[in-house]
Amino acid sequence: MTGRTLYDKLWQSHLVREEADGTAMIYIDRHLVHEVTSPQAYEGLKLAGRKVWRPDSVVATADHNTPTRNWDKGLDGITDLVSRLQVETLDKNIKEFKAKVYFPFLDKRQGIVHVIGPENGATLPGMTVVCGDSHTSTHGAFAALAFGIGTSEVEHVLATQCMVMKKSKAMQIVVDGELGPGVTAKDVALAIIGTIGTAGGTGHAVEFAGSTIRGLSMEGRMTLCNMAIEAGARAGMVAVDDKTIDYCKGRMFAPTGAMWDEAVAYWRTLTSDTDAKFDKVVTLRGEDIVPQVTWGTSPEMVARVDGKVPDPAQESNPVKREGYARALKYMDLKPGTPIRDIQLDKVFIGSCTNSRIEDLRAAAAVAKGRKVAANIRLAMVVPGSGQVKAQAEQEGLDRIFTAAGFEWREPGCSMCLGMNEDQLSPGERCASTSNRNFEGRQGAGGRTHLVSPAMAAAAAVTGHFVDVRELN
Amino acid sequence: MEKFIRKEGLVAPLDRANVDTDAIIPKQFLKSIKRTGFGPNLFDEWRYLDRGEPDADNAKRPLNKDFVLNRQRFVGATVLLARENFGCGSSREHAPWALLQFGIQTIIAPSFADIFYNNSLKNGLLLIKLDPQIVDQLFRETDANPGYRLAVDLEQQTLTTPSGESFHFDIDPHRKHCMLNGLDDIGLTLAHADEIRAFEAKHKTAQPWLF
Ligand code: SF4
Numbered sequence: 001m002t003g004r005t006l007y008d009k010l011w012q013s014h015l016v017r018e019e020a021d022g023t024a025m026i027y028i029d030r031h032l033v034h035e036v037t038s039p040q041a042y043e044g045l046k047l048a049g050r051k052v053w054r055p056d057s058v059v060a061t062a063d064h065n066t067p068t069r070n071w072d073k074g075l076d077g078i079t080d081l082v083s084r085l086q087v088e089t090l091d092k093n094i095k096e097f098k099a100k101v102y103f104p105f106l107d108k109r110q111g112i113v114h115v116i117g118p119e120n121g122a123t124l125p126g127m128t129v130v131c132g133d134s135h136t137s138t139h140g141a142f143a144a145l146a147f148g149i150g151t152s153e154v155e156h157v158l159a160t161q162c163m164v165m166k167k168s169k170a171m172q173i174v175v176d177g178e179l180g181p182g183v184t185a186k187d188v189a190l191a192i193i194g195t196i197g198t199a200g201g202t203g204h205a206v207e208f209a210g211s212t213i214r215g216l217s218m219e220g221r222m223t224l225c226n227m228a229i230e231a232g233a234r235a236g237m238v239a240v241d242d243k244t245i246d247y248c249k250g251r252m253f254a255p256t257g258a259m260w261d262e263a264v265a266y267w268r269t270l271t272s273d274t275d276a277k278f279d280k281v282v283t284l285r286g287e288d289i290v291p292q293v294t295w296g297t298s299p300e301m302v303a304r305v306d307g308k309v310p311d312p313a314q315e316s317n318p319v320k321r322e323g324y325a326r327a328l329k330y331m332d333l334k335p336g337t338p339i340r341d342i343q344l345d346k347v348f349i350g351s352c353t354n355s356r357i358e359d360l361r362a363a364a365a366v367a368k369g370r371k372v373a374a375n376i377r378l379a380m381v382v383p384g385s386g387q388v389k390a391q392a393e394q395e396g397l398d399r400i401f402t403a404a405g406f407e408w409r410e411p412g413c414s415m416c417l418g419m420n421e422d423q424l425s426p427g428e429r430c431a432s433t434s435n436r437n438f439e440g441r442q443g444a445g446g447r448t449h450l451v452s453p454a455m456a457a458a459a460a461v462t463g464h465f466v467d468v469r470e471l472n
Numbered sequence: 473m474e475k476f477i478r479k480e481g482l483v484a485p486l487d488r489a490n491v492d493t494d495a496i497i498p499k500q501f502l503k504s505i506k507r508t509g510f511g512p513n514l515f516d517e518w519r520y521l522d523r524g525e526p527d528a529d530n531a532k533r534p535l536n537k538d539f540v541l542n543r544q545r546f547v548g549a550t551v552l553l554a555r556e557n558f559g560c561g562s563s564r565e566h567a568p569w570a571l572l573q574f575g576i577q578t579i580i581a582p583s584f585a586d587i588f589y590n591n592s593l594k595n596g597l598l599l600i601k602l603d604p605q606i607v608d609q610l611f612r613e614t615d616a617n618p619g620y621r622l623a624v625d626l627e628q629q630t631l632t633t634p635s636g637e638s639f640h641f642d643i644d645p646h647r648k649h650c651m652l653n654g655l656d657d658i659g660l661t662l663a664h665a666d667e668i669r670a671f672e673a674k675h676k677t678a679q680p681w682l683f
Contacts, residue, residue, distance in 0.1 A: 013678075016671040017664060023646040023662065037563065039505035044681055050658070053668075056683070065503065066566065082526050089505045127682065134563040134587055138590060150565035150591035154656070159662040162668060165590075166644065170547045198490060201556040232560070234586045255681035263681045298490050298560075319555055321545040351657075369556045419499050438494040438561060444523045 003273025004237050005170045010145035010270070013182075014128045016162055025162045029127040030139075031115045033060040033099070033154070035090040041155035042093040042239035046221045053161040055098035062087045062105045063112045064419050065465075068382050068409035071106060078105075084419065097158070098255075101388075109250030111385020111411040114138040114352035118222065119387055121251025122426065125267040126239050130157055135352050135435065137228040140237035141221035142244055143270040147234050168234065169279040170320075171204035172272075177210035177286035182469040184362065185220030186354060186452035188284075189227035190213065190292035194302040196282055201233030204280065208238050209270060212286035217248040219358040226353045226437055230299040239271035283378070293339050293465050294437050294450040295369045296327035303339055305455070305467045311335035329437055331447050332427070340465050342449070346430040347379040347460040348442070349406075349453050351416035355384030357391050359453040364397040364431075366457035370403035373463030380407040381412040382423070399455060406460065418443045431459040475597035475654035480623035481550030484540050484633050485614045491554060492561035493588065497570040501526055510566055511573030515541065541574075551622050553610055554581040558599075559588025568592040578624050580631070582607050593647045594657065598624065600631060600641045626652060 004012075016025040038060075045052070052058065065086055068467040087105050094102045101122070103110040109120065114135055117123040128146040129326065130136060134148035149157070158164060173192060195199070207230050208221070216224065217235045221238045228236025238244075254403055255263045262461035291305040301324070303309070312324035312335065333342070349355070349363050360383060372379045383389035383399050389411055392398055396410045415422040418432040424430055424446025432457050436443075437448040451459065458468040499512045503526060512530040517523075519542060521534040536562040537544050539551065552571070561569060562628070567592050577597065582604040584592075592599050602610075613633060614620045625631040626648065632638045650657060661668075676683050 015677075017667050019646065021645050023644070025664065025668070027668070027675060037565070040565075043505070044505070048658070051543045054672075080503070086503050086505055124681070126679065132563060132565075134561065136563075148563040148587055150563050150568075150587060150594070152591065154566060156661065160660045160665075160668065161672070162661055164646070164657060164661060198560055199585075202557070202583060202586060218498040226629075231555070232585065240542075259681050263679070266679065298492075323489050366632075417499050419502065436494070436561065438492045438500055439493050440517050444498070444517060445599050449503050 002277060003041045003275035005272045005276040006143060006207055006237055006270060007145070007170050007280060008148045009124065011167055013126070014145070022166050023164060024166065025164055026128060026401040028157050028161055028163060030055060030117070030122060030129040031157050032117055032131035032136065033058055034063045034064055034127065034133065035086045036064045037151050037154055039089045039095065040151050041085060041132070041158060042097060045158060050159045052097045057161065058099035058101045059101055060090065060099045061103040061110055061113055061116055062090050063110070064413045064417065066105045066412040067420050068359045068412055068414050068422055071410050074106065088326060093098050108386040111354045112355065112386065114226065115355060115384030115388065119251065119385060121248055121254035124248060124254065125244055125270050130163065134229045135226050137233070137236045138222050138226040138352055139236055140225040140228065141218060141266070143237055143240045145235060145237065148229060158314065160274055168205045169203055171201060171206045171233065171280040171282070172278040172468040173206055173208050173436045174210040174281065174283045175208070175286050176210040176211055178215065179212060179286050179289060181289060182454060183289055184454065185216050185223040186293045187289055189224050190294065190299065190302045190450065191289045192284060193227065193231045193299045194292070195284060196231055198298055198300045199232040201223040201228060204233050204255065205235040206231070206233040206239070206259040208236060213238055214241060217358055218243055219356040222356065223353055230435055240267045243343040248287050272337060291452065291455050291467055293455065295331065295333060295339065296324065297330055297437055297439050298327070298436070299437060299450060301327055305465060306338055307339055309333045309335055309337040309339065342430050343429070343464045344373060344459055345375070345377050345428040346414040346424060347376060347456050348430055348432040349380070349456050350382030350384070350414050350436065351434035352384065353435045355382060355388065357388050359433065360388065360392050360397050363453040364400045365456050366471060367404040367406060367461060368400050370404055370461040372460050375463040377459055378407065379405065380409055380415065382409045383411045385411050404461065415442050417441060431456045431465065473654050476598055476626050476651045478623070478625045478627070479550065480621055482546065482548055483551040483553055483620050484546040484549035485553045485611050485632045486540055487555065489555040489609060490557045490560055493559060493671055494561055494566040495563050496559070496567040497564065498524065500524065502564055502566055507569060508573060510570035514570040515539070515573040520577050545618050548575070550575055550577045552576050552579045553614060554579055555605065556582050558584050561583040563587045565595070566592045568595045568597045572597050580591065580607065580610065593651060594655070595652060600624070600652065602641060606639055634655060660675060
């Protein structure tokens with residue numbers, strides 16, 4: 001028998017049944033639920049008179065709509081009534097349909113769904129994880145099989161505990177070598193997307209491997225797997241090693257005692273066999289990667305910080321050329337502009353890509369002893385969860401940020417997608433640690449440049465992009 | 473969902489790659505707790521000149537006359553012609569809901585994003601993947617022929633142009649079966665409830681920490 005990939009192992013250990021044509025029923029261990037993609041699913045259940053198959057698999061939180069200020073006002077702090085209704089609808093649905101745990105708005109463990117899963121041990125190695133949210137790929141950092149799903153599928157998993165799907169092809173992205181100082185998981189993710197394109201992983205489950213990946217912390221691996229969806233892959237994953245196991249130990253929902261040992265013994269098997277075959281393999285060299293900045297309206301429109309905005313005229317593919325030209329128009333950038341000459345209006349540090357403690361530490365290290373530049377109207381730091389916030393405050397990071405002129409906010413998705421009032425105004429230009437630079441993503445007419453937390457902090461204190469490695 | 477067997481309709485060309493779900497239905501409309509009412513806000517930022525809000529009266533808003541779906545010749549289109557990686561971005565099912573509620577029944581493109589593909593088929597929105605050269609040809613023909621219509625036969629898996637030229641397309645047999653019969657996925661899965669229970673018991677013995 002030839003070796004199996006990590007994906008094969010996760011797939012086979014959750015296969016309930018399979019039709020001759022490959023249509024499979026896959027058992028789901030963990031279902032993360034948030035307020036935006038769940039109301040219609042619960043409504044569907046109610047209308048059909050169905051029950052939730054295993055309420056104990058559900059972990060829920062409100063994160064997309066919640067405000068990042070005025071928490072002292074309670075629910076009245078959500079001034080948009082439509083948003084408020086959605087948050088209240090989740091409260092009601094969880095009360096009626098039950099969950100293993102719910103971190104509602106204002107709870108001290110509330111936070112972005114992809115941050116709270118891992119930090120509470122609700123995401124564990126070997127699991128299948130779904131959520132009505134494309135960035136569910138984040139959880140693959142734990143050698144879990146994690147997919148973003150739509151609302152019909154949310155309803156389907158609630159009712160049946162299963163997903164009906166076909167197996168994807170397996171792709172391996174190998175990054176070897178040591179990252180230079182100031183180069184982070186975010187830069188690796190953007191460099192990969194710049195190389196393979198936003199559709200490069202379509203139809204594939206991606207495993208990230210190589211010494212660079214093994215060198216990343218769990219936070220870094222989450223950042224990387226988070227952005228697998230931006231490369232078109234529905235799932236991204238990293239094999240289990242000591243870091244995975246150390247991270248899980250002692251978390252709220254992690255096993256303990258003899259069961260912990262049993263679990264660890266199993267988790268250690270969650271790697272691709274050395275003779276496993278992948279349908280596609282892409283290799284990058286870690287030492288070649290430098291800090292990255294996106295210049296366009298798709299994450300693949302990315303350049304090195306020491307690079308320039310490209311000239312569409314140089315692009316031979318007509319669809320791409322037109323896309324570049326359209327992006328430059330939307331972004332109000334001229335071909336050939338050095339990336340460092342791009343002046344900014346706002347800076348956002350947060351989102352499920354980069355709002356964990358390590359991200360905040362990296363940004364604070366740059367902000368320390370410096371001041372937000374005069375041309376920056378708003379620089380905000382939004383921790384990924386209440387727990388991240390508490391830890392950052394314990395370490396004094398909040399004071400570093402506020403002393404430098406950043407705003408320190410309550411946790412949530414915030415300006416990653418601007419469903420609450422944290423938005424860009426038309427024409428505003430933002431350095432953002434989030435994952436999508438689509439037109440209007442952070443606010444209608446807003447212009448987003450994706451960067452790492454350290455690069456965002458460096459942009460905040462200089463007012464334009466700068467190679468963070470030159471600041472020290 | 474509604475059954476999809478044979479349909480034919482007017483074609484509208486949306487000539488750009490990587491059309492993302494934020495463009496298909498902007499975030500402010502995701503606050504709804506309902507499944508309907510998204511049609512008027514499909515491609516909101518491209519279709520209107522002002523910023524849309526969930527409670528706005530869309531009939532009173534200024535239209536962007538240049539946007540393809542606002543052009544007289546494409547009013548009433550039910551087939552959307554698109555480019556690579558259509559539907560990339562978030563998992564919001566509001567995207568296929570908005571397309572369907574606007575009146576789009578079929579989208580043709582060289583490639584689609586995975587989650588959007590699943591979401592669409594589950595809702596009875598047929599997505600047809602064709603070679604980029606064929607898509608190019610369809611763009612040219614749509615452009616050259618006002619009133620250009622395409623006929624889709626899901627049963628035969630064919631797409632037919634007004635001149636009678638016919639193209640075969642692939643679709644997963646399970647999805648095809650569900651679309652042809654308008655079947656509810658949940659009901660189909662629950663027919664295997666015993667198997668799910670048996671699997672669950674075995675899984676619990678193997679990995680008790682998951683329960
Ligand atoms: S932080 Fe952004 S990408 Fe992540 S779940 Fe929230 S809205 Fe989605």
